[in-house]
Amino acid sequence: MAGPAAQEPEYTELIAELAAFRDERLRRQPSDRALAGDVGVSPTTIGDWLRADRFPQQIDPLLKLVRVVWAQAERAGLAGDPAAAAVLDEQTWRRAYQAEARRRADGTRAAVEAGQGRAVLERMRPGMPLAEVVDPFHLEVHRAIGSPVAGLPVLPAYVPREHDDRLAEVVAQAAAGASQVAVLVGGSSTGKTRACWEALQPLREREESWRLWHPIAPTRPDAALAELADVAPYTVIWLNEAQEYLLPSPLGEQIAARLRDLLRDPRRAPVLVLATLWLDHWTTLTTRTTPDRHALARDLLDGHRIRVPDVFTGSAQDALADAAGADPRLAEAAERAADGQVAQYLAGVPVLMSRYEDAPPATKALIHAAMDARRLGAGPHIPVAWLAEAAPGYLTEVEWNQSGGDWLEAALEYVTTPCKGIPGIFTPVKTGNLRNRRTSTPTSPAGGNGTRAGQSPLYRLADYLDQHGRHARAAEIPPIDFWTAAAAQAHRADLAALGDAAWARGLYRDAAQLHKHATTHGNAHAASALVNHLHTLHPTDHHPAQWAAANAALAPPYAVAILLEGLREAGAQKQLTALAERAAAHISLDDPFAVTALLRVLREAGTQEQLTALLARDPAAHVSLDDPRSVTTLLEGLREAGEQEQLTALAERAAAHVSLDDPRSVTTLLEGLRRVGAEGQVTALLARAPAAHVPLDKEFAVAALLEGLREAGAEEQVTALAERLPAAGHFDQFIGIGDHRERFRFGREPDGSVAAPWGWGDLE
Template sequence: MSGDDEGRPVTKRRRLIARPQVPPGPLRDLKALIYELYVEAGAPSLEEMAALVAADDGLAGAPEKDTIHRIIRDTAVPPSQADVVAVVTVLARATTTWDGHDVAQRARDLWVAARLGSAVGVPLGEVTDPFVLEVHRPIASERAGTLPPLPPYVPRPHDRQLAGVVERAAGGASMMAVLVAGSSAGKTRACWQALEPLREAGGWRLRHPFDPARPEAALRDLDRVGPRTVVWLNETQDYLGGGEAGERVAAGLRTLLAAPSRGPVLVLGTLWPAHHAELTRRPESQVRQVLDGTIIEVPETFTGADPAALQHAAGADARLAEAIEHAEDGQITQYLAGGPELLARLTAAEPAAKAVIWAAMDARRMGHHNALPLSLLEEAVPAYLTATQYDQLGQDWLERALAYTAQPCKGASGPVTRIRTQRPHHGRRRRAPHASAHDGGPVYQLADYLDQHGRATRAGHIPPTGFWEAAAVHAHPADQGALGDAAWERGLYRDATQLHKNATTHGDPRAARSLVDHLHRLHPTDQRPSAHAAAHATLNNPGGVALLLGALRQAGADDQVTALLARDPAAQVALDNPSGVANLLGRLRQVGAGDQVTALADRLLAVGMLDQFLQIGDHRERYRFGREPEGHPADRWGWEDLLDLE
């Protein structure tokens, strides 16, 4: 501390109510209006504001001190529009620049917009179709007549664990549970059944983000999820995987679960064991931290159930009775989901149909999302056929193969089926997730059970050259980076580099890093890959930009570093991943980009990320006593300045 600081007199001032930190949107605009009025009115005390409201019989609202405090400070939409109007009206009268009537109307409009925009998801009571939430369709049975959509549910020990989580959420705690087991073990069905107490309680909503792609859908409105909302993250790896995007989703989930004003919320997810192991291999990652303590293991076999309850349920449903009779090793839920029939369909398939399934299996295990462009499958299939098999194909071979793979397996989905657009009962047509490829063509999905089967039985198979050539032309741009990584790991350097170049062209900064790094090893003096990466990588991902800067610096591509910095990444990167921002700050310092460090620091301070801001320059000493809501360093304060509220 400097001598000047020591000699400065301790000034007492009225302590301001803290400014709420609210995501962009009408609610933030409303809160900003209220807080600006509060400051310009001289920050009157709660007692003073309550007295002003009580003295005006013409106001429709009559909030008291606690309500006024919540209107100013809380991050939620105030329940009463009239109370909000009352507060802004008396505050406007205490200023010289605001018109009371105008500000009251503005507050009414913003309150309505915030109220309409605050409800994320749909009422849980309206979610009556389990298949919309991706519960597996059960097999059909020749023994039965009309049956309900799902067989009777027989609880097992993991259901009791999950019920405890739901009970705590119903009691007011924000909770998260992720069920882990192999394909078709009953994970999603267990989550569906666990919602019943919340349906009965009423007042809960459900948000299932999937369109246009799962990470983007989750990030789009995660900061708007409010109390009494179920966030449905079936196939959780599709939300938390994929590097930086998954880290951002995980960070958003952690923020949601930790915010008392936004709870209670319930986050439900499902994972295969292999996906869980992959997602949690980095101890410091946001993904691992959000999953910590949430895992509920689901047995692969039907163990732990009450035998009498199981037999009673089988007596009422022929599908369950058939599964009990024929399932091997107690894998009743897998049988119900059509697992054995899917394997039988694969075994009996003609060469072209079998090649379609193998190509789909390889695309999935190499990293493509389960929305496979038809053009990718069509171009890849010949590589899985012998010369004789290919010569014997008819003109309609693709139509016949897809017709075979689309046939339901005892009522469950076929091996490879088209993802079609969905038409709701009322209103205009909307699109299913990934209902068309990036080139506008149709897309297909591989049955979950065969996906897992392919990962186990084809683990030692390297896809043929024709697969990689088809992937480079027809795979979705967002998946080409992962496919390139898979090719490089298998020594297919040329195919990997082509895929990384394609992904870089579409803006993937991690693929750009790989492109620069790999080609620098092979051709140290060729700077064309670095120039391509610096020109095309998107700049919204701070961790990805940091990795790319590091690769360019390592490759000695100084001109390309300058070109990338000229695109002003500090002004464009998202700030919702603190670790990524910290990495970028460190990398900017390494390359001597002081102006970019300063610009990024200003953004950090503006949004309240003080911990990251304090790591820069001399800010730690300047902001030793914190900051004021307006952004400047707080004055020196001590124990004597704290209020005694006892």
Template sequence: MRELKDLLFEVYTAADEPSLDEIAAAIAENDTLLGSPSRDTVRRCISDPSVPAQQSDAVAVAAVLAGWAGWDANALAYRVAELWVKSRLMDPPGKPLAEVTDPFALEVHHAISTDLLDTGPGRSVLPVYVERAHDAWLRAAAEDAKRGVSRLVMLTGGSSTGKTRACWEVLRHLPAGWRLWHPYDPTPPEAALAAIEQLTPHTVVWLNETQNYLLTASDLGERLAAKLRTLLADPARTPVLILGTLWPEYWRTLTLQPEPGGKDPHAQARALLVGHGLPVPPAFSNTDLRALADRAVEDPRLGYAADHAESGAITQYLAGAPSLLERYRSAPDGARALTEAAIDARRLGHGPALPLALLEAAAPGYLSDTQWDLLDEDWLEQALAYNAKPLRGTRGILTRIRPRPGQPALAQPHYRLADYLEQHGRRHRYTTRAPATLWNALIDHAPATNRLTLANAAQSRGLLRIALHLCATASTDRGDALRLAAGWLAAADRLDDALPWLERAVAAGHTKALLWAADLLAAAGRLDDALPWLKRAAEAGHTEALGTAAVLLARADRLDEALNWAERAADVGDTGLLRWAAGRLAAAGRLDDALPWLKRAVAASGTDALLWAADLLAAAGRLDDALPWLKRAAEAGHTEPLESVAVLLAVAGRLDEALLWLERVADASDTEALGVGAALLADAGRLGEALTWVERAAGAGDTEALRWAAERLVVAGRLDDALPWFARVAEAGHTEALRWAADLLAAAGRLDDALLWYERAVDAGDTEALQWAADLLVAAGRLAGADRLDETLNWVERAVEAGGPEALRWAAESLAAAGRLDEALTWVERAMDAMDASAEALRWAADLLAAAGQLDEALTWYERAVAAGDTELLWWVADLLAACDRLDEALSWAKRAVDAGITEALRWAAERLVVAG
């Protein structure tokens, strides 16, 4: 299928990438073509990874594009038809889920088996499954996939915690028609990258031990992460369900946010994974253990694990972990040495397939002289036999890898370390120094694909000689390996030793090493030595080297040399260097020398350079020289900067010239220029002319200009002139402008005029104006005066009806202050109804009465507030009564306060009694 899609895209590019509508229209007009694809079908033929549903559609698209590209249309149509048939006959990656019946082929752990347990023919190869909390999340992802949504779930947890088994269990929730794809040959990332674009909808992507796919020494992992992100977002391949598993340390490595400015080797992996992790706990919870007990009657293995596992580590026990640890700890010296060599090799970066020759060569370093001398002649055979012995039906410590039929045979025996023991060893041998025999064995026997990772491990431990040996023989991304080696040597102040490594990289075809060498030399202050490397890099096709040389020379204050390199860069298409060169010249005070570079930049890259040139000239105070450049920019459609020019002219005292520039901008339909002109005129004290410009702006639809005019008139002390402008703002749809005008009148002491504008605001639908008007009257003290009291209460009443219950408080407080207590109480009752008689509201009412000298009436309200939950009020009322010489009543309230838990009231009461004698 890839060949078909590549061919269609190639002819599409050769035809100058016509629009989809053009292609569809051309096909519809050609009666000789059998296909009649829609616009969307044309898009799928060209850019989707799936095979077009109809052969005739693909052929029609190819024929039309061939004609436009000048290709042989008949030959291309025949080839496309042939590839379409071939693609349709090919099965998509993976196999139907109905054929996925072997959990161990998907790396699910074998479970324990003993003579005491019935695991005969009638028993499943896997223990009965006990669901835990994470299974519900996993099943929800499967349900999303069934509904057509692509999902990724990455289960994270330690070895043998049940991650892979949980993924296996969720497969049975997917319907018929789904497929499962498990890429691993020749290596996991290579297999995945080779076929991922051929995936079809309804596919499970099985990425067990995802670190083997994403955590690679080369960029394979990052490339795959990017492809997986594309897969998840691709509507043509939706839905897919990606299932993966990771140990926590691998999750942290892949998702770690780099330091600012630091390297980010796993950016794609982090973007893929973050937000999709699903932790799997290391142990069964009490709830899980109860569920396990319920199901143990179905499978004795569960009961056996429940009886023997420690701290709820059920899945680890089922996978034989305790027996592994016990066997490792009690191993004979030779077997233990092999195991520890395997653990260290894995934690240093070797792949899971460990060559026997490597283990044999490394083992002596894990033995003392006495231990080595006491070994039998056949110690290796004994050690291998001991480590390979199965434990409770699971793999032993080290088991030999047997290629399946059809897989390539291995040149020598290879062994795999048990997962759980590997993780245990990583944790407990983290600070243990690997012996020299292991490093030498890795140099002699590690596969070339692992050597870059091993080299990094050696270098991080200060073993530069070993790291260099490993880099020299790394095969995966050999250029990166040689560059790393050179970087390590340079960091060790051995730059001259580093350069031959980069020469080797260049000889191997990695010409980018020329740039790396130049970077190292420049960083060391050897610019003249770096320039020949940059010259060679440019000659090898890395034209960015020319710009790099220019920048380095400019930083070294060798500007004229830098300009020569910039000239060469511009000649090969790097037109950005033209502006850069102009900028450097301008910064050096050589503005006239900069202008020819800017003229070339305009010719090469468009009118943006015109604006840049004008900015440089204006910044240098050469405004008249800048104006022709801006005029050309305006003629090319860049009117925005002309407003800035106008401001500069105005600042220079050339306001009339500025207005002419703004006229030109406004004529180009940029009405904002009218507002700028009005502001400049107003700042110059020419407010009348400014209002004329505002009128033009308003006529062009800029209602904000009307508000601006009103505000400028207010600032100028011309409030009456501003009022018609506020009215026009309201007529334009901003009715709040009427309230703004009222506020200004009120602030000016013109209360009656303000009320008229508040009334207009209410009529226009601004109900907030009612509260503002009432608030104004209260603040002005009008409620204290009987002459306007009814008028004020009318505003308050209307504010309440409009949904402002707070006005009830204002009315009650003001009436009480005016001595009209009975009316105030009526408003208090209304306030309680409007505010649900909360404790806070009831206390407010009581305080109001108390302040008016109506203490007995206040006590009734205080009682209601206490009943509503404000028990702290008991002590406060007691204090109030005592201050009014009503001590007996005060003590009664204080006793209630003590009963409510306010013990301080007891001491208060005692003190009052002492004072009273």
């Protein structure tokens, strides 16, 4: 990562002037977080750009940032200011960016030519050499029960099971040069992460220098987005608890899209993605919904699940018995684990459950508050101030009176104390930020200590108790103290989900409070919920609409479209027009589905000026082509808007550039182009010979493509695709084409010719 000293003066000066203009003339507005929402990157990235600590990989996001600052300058009455015009001129930024990009390219080339480039590039690659990755606990492998024993390794001997064979096949394919994904899916403490750790061993023995990248700080999504573009061949991407990367909106879909691009890029192969998920998180990420919030994540994960069973059975139990003689930890697990739950026993699950069940009332209240926070939408790092303010609501008056003034200190000591070699019920979160380290504890857990969520120490609930709480407390509604404390102390990223959970349970006032706070922090989903819900209760009150229009960020774009629709239904035309103007000028054009929704709502709301402004930004040239289904939706939206020129431009882009490595995508695009009458582009797509390029590993997708090619009249493509089917093991599909069933009644020969008739007498 280059710093300011390494940059061209023109670029450095321009960055410094932009940062100073925003900080001084615009009073630090928009904030880094607001800019991040508009530009589509993380707040950390915005800060790095404005400090010149990082050079943007592409110019478009940088120009988006400049435009957003210009819009703020206009609102501040500085549009005619010469200083503003100088620092916010797009052409100046384009020249500076291009000059800096050339300088960096020349510098890298010179380093390579001087024999220094290899070492420089090696240091710049994300991750660390696999040979240096020696601590499994840094990769979140569970510690094993029992005190350390001299002469024994830190982890018990590994007993392979059936899923390890499947995982080994994936790793072998990566070692052979093909980028791969493995997603281990199972319950908490069943051995998912340990299996991934063991699977690394063959890569350690390779001649190639493999690396391991575990993006985790400052947050997992931010870390992943910051360096994904720099991941190079021979890298293991370690996504333990992959839901923390893929579920957050909108960053999760951005991460999924970049991972897909990485895996499909032969120039960056091989990379190996090792991910773990609980079954309910797998279901959330792979189930189609309306709107489809995880379409790209689903596409990334589809076909890569490796199920990890909860128990040891059959040959695994026999292997465990053989290994137990050399390791007392395995011997204890083999003897005492209930119903074959060996991995859970080794991870200390019985100890955790015993500690939980034996906890004093006030301590158990703290644990229940954490369980409820997690199951109702909070992230894994929970502010202790929230739990402390919520806990009294879980106690009877007698229990609260008996808890004593130091109950919180006693409770935190109980839940954080390790036992039998495993971490406690809560684990303190080390952020590296002094204000997040516990130097004192609240003395009045019911409130009044002035601790804000961003300053409160953070704790993580043990995974197994998190999972246990989701089932054991599924029918419980937390007390009012929980919701009041959530509104004041929960992390801002969790407020919208908590508000949704409150509304779903009939707690309308608490839901509105949480959604209002979430809207204050820019959450467009929460803003939409605030408008829709309060409009049903107070149809003539436009305060929620005013609040939403003024505070909602422009990301994710689809949520903005939903918010605009809500404002229209609420009759808040003034607020709708204000938000529409902002969205038309600055919203990201990456998502074709969202652009379609915006076109529709702007047209139905009668905001023609804003509709024209959005179209003037040429969405057809900017939307992503990763999801052909969304592209076809936009094609139809452009046709309905009468924008034939944009429709043609998008159809030409899609036909020329959509990936041919997914038969479903090709089928969808063929159908979409035909529906909008883009016959020329259908011909262009077929000219790329998709039948010769699509993979044949998904039988139903291939069948759909065959039907799509037939409907398009592409008989040559049907024939070409049919010729590839037998070798791929799809002869049943092959004989369903044309007269193949009759011609190949007796099968075919290895050279592809028709087999001659044969009978029983021809068999030896």
